[in-house]
Amino acid sequence: MTVDDGNSTPPVAQGTATRDLERYAALFAARTGSMKSSAMRDLMAITERPEVISLAGGLPDVSHLPPAMLDAITTSVSTHAVRALQYGPTEGMAKVHEAIQVVMAEEGTLVDSGELLVTTGGQQAIDLVCKTLVDPGDIVLAEGPTYPGAVPTFQAYQADVRQLQMDDDGLDIDLLEQTLDELAAEGKRPKFLYTIPTFQNPAGVTMSLERRKRLVKLAAERELLVVEDSPYSLLRFEGESLPTLRTLDGGNFVIYLGTFSKILAAGLRIGWVAAPRAIRQKMNIGKAGSDLCSSSISQVVVEACIADLDLWRTYLDELRERYQGRRDAMLDSLEHAMPEGSRWTRPRGGLFLWVTLPEQIDTTNLLARALRANVAFVPGRGAYTDGRGGDSMRLNYSGVDEAEIREGVRRIGAVVTEQLELYGEMVGEPLVRQERRRGPRETPPLDAGTPGSLVQFPQRRVNR
Ligand SMILES: Cc1ncc(COP(=O)(O)O)c(C=O)c1O
Numbered sequence: 001m002t003v004d005d006g007n008s009t010p011p012v013a014q015g016t017a018t019r020d021l022e023r024y025a026a027l028f029a030a031r032t033g034s035m036k037s038s039a040m041r042d043l044m045a046i047t048e049r050p051e052v053i054s055l056a057g058g059l060p061d062v063s064h065l066p067p068a069m070l071d072a073i074t075t076s077v078s079t080h081a082v083r084a085l086q087y088g089p090t091e092g093m094a095k096v097h098e099a100i101q102v103v104m105a106e107e108g109t110l111v112d113s114g115e116l117l118v119t120t121g122g123q124q125a126i127d128l129v130c131k132t133l134v135d136p137g138d139i140v141l142a143e144g145p146t147y148p149g150a151v152p153t154f155q156a157y158q159a160d161v162r163q164l165q166m167d168d169d170g171l172d173i174d175l176l177e178q179t180l181d182e183l184a185a186e187g188k189r190p191k192f193l194y195t196i197p198t199f200q201n202p203a204g205v206t207m208s209l210e211r212r213k214r215l216v217k218l219a220a221e222r223e224l225l226v227v228e229d230s231p232y233s234l235l236r237f238e239g240e241s242l243p244t245l246r247t248l249d250g251g252n253f254v255i256y257l258g259t260f261s262k263i264l265a266a267g268l269r270i271g272w273v274a275a276p277r278a279i280r281q282k283m284n285i286g287k288a289g290s291d292l293c294s295s296s297i298s299q300v301v302v303e304a305c306i307a308d309l310d311l312w313r314t315y316l317d318e319l320r321e322r323y324q325g326r327r328d329a330m331l332d333s334l335e336h337a338m339p340e341g342s343r344w345t346r347p348r349g350g351l352f353l354w355v356t357l358p359e360q361i362d363t364t365n366l367l368a369r370a371l372r373a374n375v376a377f378v379p380g381r382g383a384y385t386d387g388r389g390g391d392s393m394r395l396n397y398s399g400v401d402e403a404e405i406r407e408g409v410r411r412i413g414a415v416v417t418e419q420l421e422l423y424g425e426m427v428g429e430p431l432v433r434q435e436r437r438r439g440p441r442e443t444p445p446l447d448a449g450t451p452g453s454l455v456q457f458p459q460r461r462v463n464r
């Protein structure tokens with residue numbers, strides 16, 4: 001297997017897979033031609049190796065659930081065994097709707113139960129949005145970079161994804177307006193805008209209040225549906241919390257997606273949608289066709305965990321504190337490890353930051369070298385549908401402890417520096433100065449880098 005091509009199938013299995021592919025090729029639906037695996041899922045198997053420090057996944061730290069919460073989890077399943085082991089309503093259990101209403105109220109957003117649909121994680125919510133709204137060739141607008149897990153979903157539904165630049169204040173609304181004008185001039189109307197306004201995955205930036213207000217106003221004027229994906233807004237370490245787009249819009253043009261993955265436990269696989277009723281109804285039918293209902297056991301657990309509100313709030317406080325420490329460790333080690341010409345975002349919450357490297361580096365290729373040094377990241381191209389992002393990477397700081405973050409960033413810095421030195425030797429011009437640049441970098445637009453690779457790595461096998 002080579003990791004360079006993003007294909008994680010071992011060589012023998014690959015041969016068999018190719019033969020099987022030929023045998024069944026005529027049967028596959030046309031959409032499978034545009035189906036691609038996600039950059040982060042491809043990395044899961046490799047990063048499970050204990051010697052690899054993974055800054056790649058979006059794994060929340062679930063190792064510190066309070067004992068009282070663990071007790072509530074086990075007791076709830078035995079107390080409500082019949083309900084936990086039976087099918088439930090497609091839209092989710094009434095008690096879980098109540099729990100979601102409580103959670104959304106924590107960020108100041110009020111919704112009716114009739115707008116809610118419980119989903120199998122936020123990921124299914126994205127899938128159901130596409131299943132309900134996207135025909136092949138439909139235009140979907142998204143931030144550039146966007147959530148790497150949404151990219152394959154958009155592709156599977158054969159959406160024509162147009163990604164719009166961000167800066168430190170999130171999506172560029174002028175650019176959005178201009179894009180809408182251009183599309184309207186061509187007689188085209190996007191099906192929706194997909195945005196992660198708070199502690200964006202992968203960039204870590206947050207849309208300013210002024211831009212939120214402008215976006216909601218524009219959405220109402222142009223009748224643009226906005227899909228607000230919000231897994232991270234309760235994980236703020238610094239600054240004032242901002243109103244959700246759903247709150248500002250009042251539920252007309254915003255479809256809100258939430259999840260318990262990052263604020264309780266990802267293994268539960270429980271998320272939700274709060275959508276205008278007509279859309280929610282269609283999504284409900286779409287969900288019934290996918291899985292009838294989300295796990296009843298998990299829903300009973302969610303209900304029990306949120307029932308003790310103080311306990312859950314204390315747990316969230318602890319998560320925020322731990323992640324803030326890890327974010328600080330990552331920022332500090334980036335300052336020390338990364339060569340001149342590198343820059344990165346400074347998130348005020350959430351799980352990720354986005355690093356942009358000197359243009360000579362191609363992070364898809366760099367990953368092979370990094371894995372040999374037992375460290376992993378998500379290459380930036382996974383966050384784009386159009387090949388951009390080659391000079392960037394997403395780093396996660398929630399999944400490993402501070403010591404591992406420091407060591408992981410040191411290893412990444414070393415491979416980046418080594419490659420720059422190599423390139424400098426090739427072109428006869430040193431690219432790494434001994435005196436590395438320190439201090440916060442200015443943040444130009446996040447996709448300002450040049451796509452394409454100048455530094456090529458030999459294709460190597462990864463030893464498992
Ligand atoms: C923006 C975004 N949406 C959706 C998801 C999917 O989350 P879930 O575990 O709830 O499926 C993630 C996970 O990292 C995410 O970052």
